[in-house]
Amino acid sequence: MKKAYAEVIVDIDHEKLDRPFTYRIPGRLADECVIGCAVTIPFGSSDRLISGYVVGFTDRPDLDEEKIKEISAVTAGIETAEARLVQLAAWMSRRYGSTMIRAMKTVVPVRKRTKAVTEKTVFLTGDQPFEDIAARYAAKRCSAKMRVLNALSGGAMDMAALKEAAGVPVSVIRSMEEEGVLRIAVTEVYRRVTEEGAAAPPDVLNDEQQRACEEIRREWREGAGRPALLRGVTGSGKTAVYTELVADAIREGGQAIVLIPEIALTAQTVYRFVRRFGDRVSFLHSRLSGGERYDQMKAARKGDISVMVGPRSALFTPFPHLRLIVVDEEHEESYHSETMPRYYAQEVAVRRGELEGAHVLFGSATPSVGTEYLVRCGAYFGSVLHTRFGGRTLPDARIIDMRDELQKGNRSILSDELKAQIRARLDRGEQVMLFLNRRGYAGSVTCRSCGHVIRCPHCDISLTRHKNGRLICHYCGYESPDVRACPVCGSSHIGGLSVGTEQVEDIVQAAFPDARILRMDLDTTKGKDGHGRILKCFREGGADILIGTQMIVKGHDFPRVTLVGVLLADLSLSEADYRSSERTFQLVAQAVGRAGRGERPGQALIQTYQPDHFAIRAAAAQDYELFYNEEMAYRKLLQYPPEGGMLAILGSSPDAKLLHTGMEFLRKYIDRIDPHGRLMAIGPAPQSIGKLKDQYREVIYVRHKMTGVLIGAKDRIESYIAANSGFRTIQIQFDFS
Numbered sequence: 258m259k260k261a262y263a264e265v266i267v268d269i270d271h272e273k274l275d276r277p278f279t280y281r282i283p284g285r286l287a288d289e290c291v292i293g294c295a296v297t298i299p300f301g302s303s304d305r306l307i308s309g310y311v312v313g314f315t316d317r318p319d320l321d322e323e324k325i326k327e328i329s330a331v332t333a334g335i336e337t338a339e340a341r342l343v344q345l346a347a348w349m350s351r352r353y354g355s356t357m358i359r360a361m362k363t364v365v366p367v368r369k370r371t372k373a374v375t376e377k378t379v380f381l382t383g384d385q386p387f388e389d390i391a392a393r394y395a396a397k398r399c400s401a402k403m404r405v406l407n408a409l410s411g412g413a414m415d416m417a418a419l420k421e422a423a424g425v426p427v428s429v430i431r432s433m434e435e436e437g438v439l440r441i442a443v444t445e446v447y448r449r450v451t452e453e454g455a456a457a458p459p460d461v462l463n464d465e466q467q468r469a470c471e472e473i474r475r476e477w478r479e480g481a482g483r484p485a486l487l488r489g490v491t492g493s494g495k496t497a498v499y500t501e502l503v504a505d506a507i508r509e510g511g512q513a514i515v516l517i518p519e520i521a522l523t524a525q526t527v528y529r530f531v532r533r534f535g536d537r538v539s540f541l542h543s544r545l546s547g548g549e550r551y552d553q554m555k556a557a558r559k560g561d562i563s564v565m566v567g568p569r570s571a572l573f574t575p576f577p578h579l580r581l582i583v584v585d586e587e588h589e590e591s592y593h594s595e596t597m598p599r600y601y602a603q604e605v606a607v608r609r610g611e612l613e614g615a616h617v618l619f620g621s622a623t624p625s626v627g628t629e630y631l632v633r634c635g636a637y638f639g640s641v642l643h644t645r646f647g648g649r650t651l652p653d654a655r656i657i658d659m660r661d662e663l664q665k666g667n668r669s670i671l672s673d674e675l676k677a678q679i680r681a682r683l684d685r686g687e688q689v690m691l692f693l694n695r696r697g698y699a700g701s702v703t704c705r706s707c708g709h710v711i712r713c714p715h716c717d718i719s720l721t722r723h724k725n726g727r728l729i730c731h732y733c734g735y736e737s738p739d740v741r742a743c744p745v746c747g748s749s750h751i752g753g754l755s756v757g758t759e760q761v762e763d764i765v766q767a768a769f770p771d772a773r774i775l776r777m778d779l780d781t782t783k784g785k786d787g788h789g790r791i792l793k794c795f796r797e798g799g800a801d802i803l804i805g806t807q808m809i810v811k812g813h814d815f816p817r818v819t820l821v822g823v824l825l826a827d828l829s830l831s832e833a834d835y836r837s838s839e840r841t842f843q844l845v846a847q848a849v850g851r852a853g854r855g856e857r858p859g860q861a862l863i864q865t866y867q868p869d870h871f872a873i874r875a876a877a878a879q880d881y882e883l884f885y886n887e888e889m890a891y892r893k894l895l896q897y898p899p900e901g902g903m904l905a906i907l908g909s910s911p912d913a914k915l916l917h918t919g920m921e922f923l924r925k926y927i928d929r930i931d932p933h934g935r936l937m938a939i940g941p942a943p944q945s946i947g948k949l950k951d952q953y954r955e956v957i958y959v960r961h962k963m964t965g966v967l968i969g970a971k972d973r974i975e976s977y978i979a980a981n982s983g984f985r986t987i988q989i990q991f992d993f994s
């Protein structure tokens with residue numbers, strides 16, 4: 258395509274990132290003008306020169322050609338962090354099939370015209386006795402200050418909350434700070450986490466950690482500089498290796514990004530970084546407002562911080578000299594974006610690393626098959642930690658065949674063995690975690706006569722029965738009263754097929770009336786810092802048993818847990834997805850890995866109806882190799898990723914018929930551009946959730962050995978969709994795996 262006009266996004270330092278503006282490309286600049294390059298352009302009525310980034314090209318501008326201004330210059334070299342991020346966005350938009358604007362909005366922190374917000378905590382210094390201060394204020398009739406004083410008597414407060422509670426302007430609080438009565442700390446979160454573990458000694462690497470560090474350093478300094486995967490059994494101390502390598506990056510004058518799955522669930526990891534790097538660390542979490550986020554990004558850009566810890570989106574921190582990107586628990590699903598562009602943080606990290614000259618380190622006890630595959634192909638460097646830190650042993654894991662229990666007449670969700678072991682722990686004052694695999698259909702209501710499952714009328718999802726007897730859709734929130742008879746056959750034999758966490762809690766409490774039980778699931782973690790509260794309580798010994806869903810298996814370190822029970826281990830095997838074994842292995846292996854991380858050895862009991870399934874057996878044995886080899890054999894056979902590439906074309910529309918017709922057309926188009934059937938296309942078929950929030954959903958899967966071929970196919974399909982008005986009411990997304 259002849260590059261006549263460029264779409265330019267003006268520098269975020271100057272203007273709002275709203276839409277691209279069209280500029281003519283003068284002939285002399287045609288070659289230099291590439292996507293992502295920085296340009297100087299006349300802007301506004303005064304035509305002042307500002308900088309911007311080229312994000313795309315067009316032949317047919319929407320504007321009157323006369324009015325289109327010309328690019329003044331292409332700024333030599335792409336040097337700023339933003340320019341490199343624009344390049345990254347361009348790559349993402351192509352790789353994942355999204356518009357450039359959507360990619361830009363994902364990648365570049367949106368400038369919010371709010372005043373800078375910082376997290377400020379106010380607390381009394383305690384230098385002067387409370388009574389003296391109060392007496393002084395009373396004498397001088399400083400009622401405003403008195404209110405502040407009283408508000409703070411209960412402990413530290415957030416600045417905003419304090420202003421509100423005391424009904425005073427900041428100036429009053431500031432003046433009290435000058436008096437030495439109180440202090441305003443700007444790093445509230447650091448202080449809190451630091452207090453928690455102030456006594457912890459600094460990490461000294463053990464031999465295995467040291468070796469892993471050296472191997473990775475050698476690869477990066479003298480070798481090919483490939484992305485590295487640190488595979489370390491649960492409790493091997495991967496975090497200590499990350500912090501060493503982050504320290505290297507800082508020592509070299511650079512910065513590092515550390516991605517973690519979910520901040521609320523991984524506070525311990527954050528804490529370890531804060532302890533090591535103090536106020537050089539900042540972190541992102543979902544409760545930050547847009548303005549606060551922006552401020553953090555600004556601090557990073559100015560180099561005021563050196564380490565950013567956060568979820569997926571932290572990957573786009575605009576550090577000036579990014580040297581290292583760490584992706585912890587890299588197998589976690591939260592690294593896959595569910596909105597456009599539907600990117601994989603692992604891939605984007607590698608691409609960003611290439612653009613920035615930064616190294617990339619993945620870590621997990623249960624790496625995704627895709628990442629391990631790249632190690633075995635030699636595309637990534639691999640390093641392994643085989644043993645647990647501190648000479649601790651891996652838990653002794655046993656598989657319990659629930660079919661035997663049924664034969665014995667035990668219809669409870671708890672096997673006899675699990676009950677006996679829980680009893681033993683309670684008697685010894687040790688802690689227990691019970692993990693309920695809820696992937697699949699737990700909590701659903703099924704007719705035992707005809708098999709009918711009660712579903713949400715808006716989503717193709719079974720409703721979940723809650724304790725209050727109401728049936729609730731976890732996707733759209735739809736609620737209905739419980740049913741007494743099957744709406745299809747009228748049978749009264751209708752009820753919960755399996756159990757939710759609430760029921761497990763009841764059952765366990767009934768079996769062990771003396772046990773103190775904590776439950777962690779979506780319902781109990783709703784409030785502010787709900788996760789943190791529960792995890793802290795459990796860690797401090799506030800309960801004997803923690804019951805929860807997948808959220809309790811994520812990398813937690815509870816030294817007093819000596820027994821982990823996995824209930825319904827195989828539930829996730831029934832998911833209609835080629836990754837169901839992988840997910841089951843990861844969930845169960847991670848759950849097992851929570852046991853025995855302290856002084857006393859741990860035990861894990863895995864209850865299942867499929868005791869012979871390799872994913873369950875490998876998880877019990879904490880044997881990654883066993884899992885990987887079996888799984889890869891199967892993927893090879895069926896040419897599933899990573900052996901081949903797979904593109905899912907996801908269509909959704911409120912009109913089922915229209916959607917199906919459109920998807921049929923797409924399928925025919927695919928067959929037309931691929932007359933020899935080299936692209937293996939399947940579908941259209943309903944997605945695993947066929948209807949969500951009144952949108953019907955269908956999918957076409959296209960497989961090919963080479964991802965590049967699939968990207969090419971995606972580009973053609975995209976143009977086809979753009980050129981056909983029939984797709985206006987169908988939303989199409991692309992998903993690579």
Ligand code: ADP
Nearest residue numbers: 460461462463491492493494495496497646814
């Ligand atoms: P992983 O993430 O590999 O499962 P962690 O990083 O949580 O393991 O480490 C497990 C435990 O061992 C934690 O309590 C951690 O503090 C401790 N640990 C690991 N490495 C060291 C070290 N070098 N020095 C002191 N403690 C360590």
Ligand code: ZN
Nearest residue numbers: 713716730733
């Ligand atoms: Zn619903």
Ligand code: ZN
Nearest residue numbers: 704707743746
């Ligand atoms: Zn029925």
